[in-house]
Amino acid sequence: MASEAQPLGERGRDHAGVLTSALTRRGRQRFTGTLRMDGSPGGTVSMRDGLVVAASTPAAPGPEPLLLRSGRISEADWSAAFTAGAPEGRLERELVARGLLGDAGVQVITRAAVADALFAMALCGVRTCTADPDDPAPLLASDPGLDAERAIREIRRRLDLAHSWAALGLSIRSRPRTARPAGAVPVNAQRQELLARVNGRRTPRDIAFALGRGLFPVMSDLATLIADGLATVEPLLAEGSEAVPDPEPRSGPTDHPPGHPEEGIRSRSAPPPHQGIPYQESAGLPRRRHRSTDHEPRFQRKPPD
Structure with a gap:
């Protein structure tokens, strides 16, 4: 398991060092698979031959909510295309064949989702990264993908703007x-x-x-x-509150102490998160309850009534 130290230039400005160093390393290695980012809330980055082809996080909308919530595709049309194309891994072709999106439209939406998810993960912070070379490709992916160094430059540009806000x-x-x-x-x-x-x-x-x-x-x-x-x-909520909920605490102690992020290849496979279901947005002020575990205290958000 190789350690990924946060670059000195990144400290104090953001918590994106683990994310950017992992992208740099895996891009140079022409890595194919999934990088699982542990953060609040973290997310995943899919790579093919060192290019970033997809990224997903609960902190930002993915391709499905970007298409459905904006009204570009109706839920009925999406469901029909998903049912017909997803089982065989041809959702993109099904959307194009049905005239719901053009080839260029698919690339626009997938690239926008990739850049936005990377920004959201960097803004929220990434603690550790685990690489899974055996993870299957996502249903909607950018082709050919985004160069890792170009993705990092865009992450830093957006973080600079967020810092000014x-x-x-x-x-x-x-x-x-x-x-x-x-x-x-x-x-x-x-x-x-x-x-x-x-x-x-x-x-x-x-x-x-x-x-x-x-x-x-x-x-x-x-x-x-x-x-x-x-x-x-509005003023921030009570200390420790998060707009995006933390993932469920692990069942055992963490392998890496805070402040010492690491990246490694997983020795066991795990099923990927469902690509078709976006994280449920909140409607109004979320309710929170405090739950004590053997780990650091977290605030969990209950789904809205």
């Missing part, structure tokens, strides 16, 4: 609400739709899932709305 009080945990500006401020249709979801209870992630838009573009538009005086940020 902190001056406005905006973070992934923020719960913005509308504000009454002193004067009239023009707002385009896309930002007006976003503003309609801003109610002091939803986080940027909640709004992204509700609209079928990526986390990064939603946060970018929120920053503009806050700067224009059309939205403001």
